[in-house]
Amino acid sequence: MTDRHIHERSHEIPPKASIKLGPTLDEEVFGEAFNGQVVGRFMKYIAAYKVLLWVAITAVGVFTVSSITIPLIVKNVFDDALKDGAGDRSKLATMVVVFLVAVGFNFVANYFQELIVGRIAERILIDMRRAMYEHLQRVSLSFMDKTEIGKLMSRLQGDVAALQEFLQTAVFAIGDIVLLIGIIGAMIWLDWRLGLMTLTVVPILLIIRIIWLPYARQSFLRARVTSSIVSGALAENINGIRAVQGMSREYVNYDLFDIRATDNLKAANKASKFGVMMLPIVDTLTGTAMAIVVIIGGFFVLGGTVELGVMVAFVLFVQRFFDPIRALTMHYNVLQRAMASGERIFEVIDVPVDIKNKPNAIHPEEIDGSISFENVTFGYVENQPILKDINFEVKPGETVALVGPTGSGKTSTTALVHRFYDIWEGSVKVGGHDVRDVTQESLGEHVSMVLQEPFLFSGTIFENIIYAKEGATREDVVAAAQAVGAHEFIMKLPDGYETELEQRGGNLSLGQRQLLSFARAIVADSKILVLDEATASIDSYTEMLIQQALERLMEGRTGMVIAHRLATIRGADRIIVLQDGRIVEQGNHDELMANGGLYSRLYSMNYASFDDIPDELIAQATKAARESST
């Protein structure tokens, strides 16, 4: 044949290789199919479309009734218009007209039930996603810190889609039940004896389905899980292709993949066996029902107790009443999934919002740019304070460098200026206002932050620099780019400011991304700038550009910088040295050097950055500084 595999599988699984990738069977929950709480809360979203929903329910009703009417009209055609030897053309014409009217109703109702139910479901999908997303914009950062984005994304997408499916299914499931009841009712009404006899197959099918369902579900689930394992393995191999080829793992991986793919093949075949198994069962029961209609119905007709049309109508009904039963048992799965998804969605929506604007929070138009920390104690975990009784003040226009070993509390200090978290004790003031007394929007306006890892959005460079600043012009953007020295490289790009950035700005170097994030901060034009300097080593040319840009950025602003570069530290008006959540020293470079404390000791170690200094050396320096001060 055209294609064959590279080599025969050795069938030997290496001891240090993982086979499982992706969810295991136990991880897929077999949950309940009905959860009152979830459904109740879900109803609130549906309630917004009450009117439409009633229209949809009416349409489903009309559709069902007209669907049942049609075989009944056929029955009347047979019995009234075409009765043996008593054919009646005008009656036939009337019947056909009635038939056409029923068809018309059926058509309109069918169209509207599909359209409206579909639209409501789409709308609710959007609403729920929006509710979740909007909530995520407000929940505390500590929640976001410990939650993986991938998990949130799967809730925003997969879980919402499962609920949408549920809504669609629910409406049609109700339709199915109504239809089933209608058919049963019509059959019994036509002839209750024949009806009951024919319907004996219904409970038989139900029982078989109930026995079959758990096994079938198990096998369907297995097929799904093994398939996602195969997909996961493929994706991983593509993402890690360098490591795979570099380490010659091709053969081993091929074998492992084969094991997974074979597993999936077996599971899929087993699942399809379970699927097709139902076909002869349903057909046997249909055959039984038809045989009953033919024999019993036929005998009744011959005996004159039942009219021929009844038998015809029965034949038409028999072919239809298995569909709703089949559909209903299938819906069970959807319900189960929807309940689990609903729980996960509401879990996100229920995450409390810790940081809220006070009801009487003010929104000062202008502030003076001062920052002050008064007896601030703060931590992320109870009883484990990161900052302990911190006191300092930054005057308007001053640039303060925060310096200290990893874990000393620098990042926490900057986060508090923007009220990313609420402190335990003391107060943080910006422009003389406690951050808890002003709106978060005003903090966003007056305090800009530049993060260590520049984060760019997809879109053009222009859109990234202007970002959310309302009223900024193209000139502002260009001026900002020029100020930080980014204009030059931007103009060299194929479309200048209109160049589309790849994911996370992948087509730019780290240094360039940094400069863009500086430009963004300049456009935002806040009084206070909080900056976490990048630690990653960049080449010396870009380094220089960044240092210059930093100076321009700080001009006329109050600056609070987590400084890693010695050049930045030396350039600051004041240096605050943090260690273990306390301020150990502050002053400018010369003062601190003269002090002979921790700073001067660390500085003289000649490391390019304080963060590079090993723990042992810091411990030594600390000890030495303490000894010399006593």
Added chain:
Amino acid sequence: MLTRCGSKHGGLVTATSQVTPVGKAAGTSSRPVVGSSSVGVFMRITRMALQYKLRLFIGLIAIFLASGFQLAIPMLIGSAVDAATGLEEGSLKIANSAVITLIDTTTDIFGEGSNPSKTALIIIAVLLFITSVGRGLSAMFQNYMGESIGQSIGYELRMLYYEKLQRLSFSYHAGVHTGDLITRGIVDVEGVRMFVQTALLRSVFLIVLIGTGMYLMLSEDLVLGLISLSFVPFVAWRATTARLKLRSNWYSLQERLSALTKVMDENLGGIRVVRSFASQDHEMKKFDEASNETLALANVQVGIRASNISLMGVAFMLSMAGVLWVGGLQVIDGELTLGELTQFLAFMSILLQPVRQIGMMINGYARGSATGGRLFQVLDIDPSIQDKPDAKDLEITNGTLEFHNVSFGYEEDHTLNGVSFKVEPGHTVGIVGPPGSGKSTIAHLVPRFYDPKKGHITIDGQDLRDVTLDSIRKAVGVVEQDTFLFTASVEHNVAYGDPWAPDDRVESASKHAQLGDYIDRLPGGYDTMVGERGVSLSGGQRQRLSIARSIMLKPQLIVFDDSTAAIDAATEQRIRAALTELTKDRATIIISHRLSSLMHADEILFIEEGKIVERGSHEELLTQGGHYNDLYELQIRPSEKWQQ
């Protein structure tokens, strides 16, 4: 198969240029491609299906049986109605001659009952039951064979695709979007599988069933047949166009959805930026825009579906009204029995479902040829780097690496230009230079991830192009800057290159890479899961893991490609100290822009724009006072510099 598959597409340039546009716009390019190639794709898939002769054979037999049983049912129902109308002049009024014959044969064997009508009804009922069971069984076999052939082909394609991706060279992988490759491997394989499962066998079934059904109805009564079949062309046309419309709309919807995903993903990923600029309103606006666009398209989707389903339904029922009217008149005129009329109605309802499925089938063909085309495009690429037919394993005599006047360029311009150097066992060469100078290219040439454009690279005198890839990569260990963590335990990640390695080797490699203490502190120690679904490691920890992974293999040559950038200087120092034993008789290349990582090297190359501009030992380079010296001034002695 590697040699057999390709050769239609020559070197790497054609290969990548063919695929890149797909990578850029995966959504749009996956629209159904109709053209000469789709026939080729279809033939190729069919050829794959033909491998499964037995299953195909059973499937085909089942198809004919299923069609036969299916079409017998309306006749039996019609005859039952006729039989129930009683006797006319002492004999049965059944119009269908085939059923009459069957009844006669049966009564000949079992003897006639007291009432011929009742006897006929019983016989028909039994026949109906048998036919139904037969229909169910044959449908079961038909469906199962279709699905199982589809699954087998899916499996086969999956394996071929996986294997091909592993073989394709770096230049290919660098040029395509990983997301696009993953989509092909998952969605497109699924597309081909569904094509085999639903379109291939099912289409034979539909043709046989609809064809025979139409023939039977028309030969019974031309006018009535035409009226009852009048819904067929409309429904078939409607089902097909709607399917295709839904498909193309679905692709636009997917594009909008992935745009929405991007908005959400970036918002959550950049939540600190969003918060710090207090730009929640701006972000909500972005979200609403993207979200409303998806809603508009989804509503179009709903609209198409609603009008389609209702129109198909109404077309069917209008034909039925026609049959009732015309057939009714014929019954009144005594030209048609009630049973025959019932038979037409039953035929119609049996044909409705298959006619609707024509749309599904056409869609299956469109999807199958598009997805198959995308898959075969990848399967047909020849890896630009592969073993020569007569390649031998690399023979290591002492492990000397040499670059002989090597030039290299990914495209036109050269990223490396006439580079020559030599690393002997026990020696270390350091390579430094600004970004984009070509440092990493050197790291990629050593394990033959790429071939040089000019010049050649040798290990112990053997040209890399003459020996097997496998043996080169066993001899060369490259510690990459970006470490990919596999979703597996720490232990499995460290042992990635040799999953048979004993525990002590894994542990000692981890300790040497200064990762041992960290691993010991993890909740599950070496069994702790890392990667996408496990504990996340910091940049420095990942790089240390990468080092452990490489040194565990004890390769003859080690290349550190900026692999300590995220590791602090002190830890790096400790790693170097721990590695002295290992590197003492091995050739080592250290690429870095942090001078402290490489200033101890025996020779340092300063690279700029693909050329070696300075070379020598640390001391020599400092006295030269060139670029290296400048860099040293900037990085290592900032304090003195500032005091000047």
